Amino acid sequence: xxxxxxxxxxxxxPSVHFSLGFLVIGGFIAGIIxxxxxxxxxxxxxxEAFCISxxxxxxxxxxxxxxxxxxxxRSGVRATCPDCHVPHKWxxxxxRKMQASKEVWGKIFGxxxxxxxxxxxxxxxxxxxxxRLKANDSLECRNCHNFDYMDYSLQGPRAANMHSTALASGExxxxxxxxxIAHHLPDMQGVExxx
Amino acid sequence: xxKISLFVSALCLAYSVNVxxxxxxxxxxxxxxxxxxxxxxxxxxxxxxxxxVGINYVNQPPLIPHSIRDYRIDTRSNxxxxxxxxxxxxxxxxxxxxxxxxxxxxxxxxxxxxxxxYFCLQCHVPQVDAxxxxxxxxxxxxxxxE
Numbered sequence: 001x002x003x004x005x006x007x008x009x010x011x012x013x014p015s016v017h018f019s020l021g022f023l024v025i026g027g028f029i030a031g032i033i034x035x036x037x038x039x040x041x042x043x044x045x046x047x048e049a050f051c052i053s054x055x056x057x058x059x060x061x062x063x064x065x066x067x068x069x070x071x072x073x074r075s076g077v078r079a080t081c082p083d084c085h086v087p088h089k090w091x092x093x094x095x096r097k098m099q100a101s102k103e104v105w106g107k108i109f110g111x112x113x114x115x116x117x118x119x120x121x122x123x124x125x126x127x128x129x130x131x132r133l134k135a136n137d138s139l140e141c142r143n144c145h146n147f148d149y150m151d152y153s154l155q156g157p158r159a160a161n162m163h164s165t166a167l168a169s170g171e172x173x174x175x176x177x178x179x180x181i182a183h184h185l186p187d188m189q190g191v192e193x194x195x
Numbered sequence: 196x197x198k199i200s201l202f203v204s205a206l207c208l209a210y211s212v213n214v215x216x217x218x219x220x221x222x223x224x225x226x227x228x229x230x231x232x233x234x235x236x237x238x239x240x241x242x243x244x245x246x247x248v249g250i251n252y253v254n255q256p257p258l259i260p261h262s263i264r265d266y267r268i269d270t271r272s273n274x275x276x277x278x279x280x281x282x283x284x285x286x287x288x289x290x291x292x293x294x295x296x297x298x299x300x301x302x303x304x305x306x307x308x309x310x311x312x313y314f315c316l317q318c319h320v321p322q323v324d325a326x327x328x329x330x331x332x333x334x335x336x337x338x339x340x341e
Contacts (some may be wrong), residue, residue, distance in 0.1 A: 068265055156244040156261070158278075158287060181265070185272040193283070195276045195307075 042097065048080040054107055057081070060118050064183045071182075084140045084182065085129070092136075123186035130175055138174035145174070224328045239323035247290070248322060251335045256318035257290070263321055268314055275315045276308065 015023060044050060052058040062081070065071050070079040087093050105111075112118040112125075133140065147167065152160040166172035177193065179185060188194035225233035245260035266274035278289040296312035297305050334340060 158289070161288070180267065180272065180274075184267065184269075188272040193277055195273055195280055195282075 042093075045097070046082045046086055046093075048082070051081040056107070056112050056118065060112075060115065061183050068182050079144070079182070083143065087136070087139060088143055092139075122184075126179075126183075126186050130179065133175040134173060137170075141174040141178075239325055241321045241323055245322075249339075251333070251339060253339070259319050259321040261321065263316075268316065273313065273315070280308070 052062045086096055112121050150163060152164055221229050223229055227233045241262040243262050247260045248258040250257060268275060277283060278287040279292045281292060284291040296308050299305055299309045300311055
């Protein structure tokens with residue numbers, strides 16, 4: 001307690017040795033370095049190379065993604081892991097990153113470090129993502145797919161029917177129908193719209 | 196002696212290779228000499244959505260008139276049934292799965308698709324507009340021909 005008080009007293013005292021200019025400019029530069037470093041580190045964890053540096057991601061979900069239309073297609077535009085799994089908005093991104101600390105725990109203790117363990121957890125993990133996308137109205141889908149510019153006449157009759165009714169009214173969101181478009185599905189027993 | 200026999204057998208081998216490689220005059224189905232690799236055909240794309248394709252003979256499994264890219268069927272999920280099952284076909288305006296698919300191999304009628312009929316693509320396949328390599332004069336008979 002005595003120590004804390006002395007620290008507080010020091011902090012309250014005006015600087016004796018350093019000029020005001022030095023403190024202001026020095027603080028400004030230190031701020032840039034800290035903030036820039038933080039964001040750079042954050043962006044580094046937001047790359048596919050970072051995701052698949054763990055074999056859990058590389059051998060399971062990444063491998064499954066490779067044959068889907070979000071990976072290889074006629075125009076060569078593709079989605080990487082963070083495009084769908086990390087929100088673009090800064091506050092949401094930070095919230096997601098804090099949640100992801102649990103994934104670090106999982107990595108350390110090998111929660112899904114074999115294919116079998118991963119398969120056992122697949123339904124649970126999938127449900128997390130379905131819940132997240134349902135809650136944010138499929139925000140990550142809509143970063144690329146904009147409902148306002150959909151041309152029903154270029155869609156199949158079934159797709160046009162669904163998009164012009166359920167999706168247009170906001171009653172359903174992308175993930176309600178488009179499950180398992182990028183990864184294999186878990187056992188779909190009891191999931192709405194499935195057998 | 197050993198050298199001569201080796202020489203003779205080498206000659207024989209060279210001759211037989213020559214004979215095999217020579218133009219035999221036989222033309223492959225892809226219009227080339229037998230020993231040539233035919234140039235690869237262009238990849239065929241499945242039509243995204245077609246009118247349904249008619250059947251040619253009784254009990255023919257109907258063909259799939261749409262693209263089925265990434266429609267997975269495994270023991271955990273069956274994408275086909277999310278439209279064609281008895282539960283979903285009405286809402287999806289899809290063709291209904293035939294109730295013959297509910298019969299098990301012992302003749303019991305089950306309440307859902309029988310495991311032996313679960314893997315749709317064993318019988319039902321999509322079609323591309325490809326010319327058959329071998330001619331075929333099969334004609335559907337009776338009412339199916341109309």
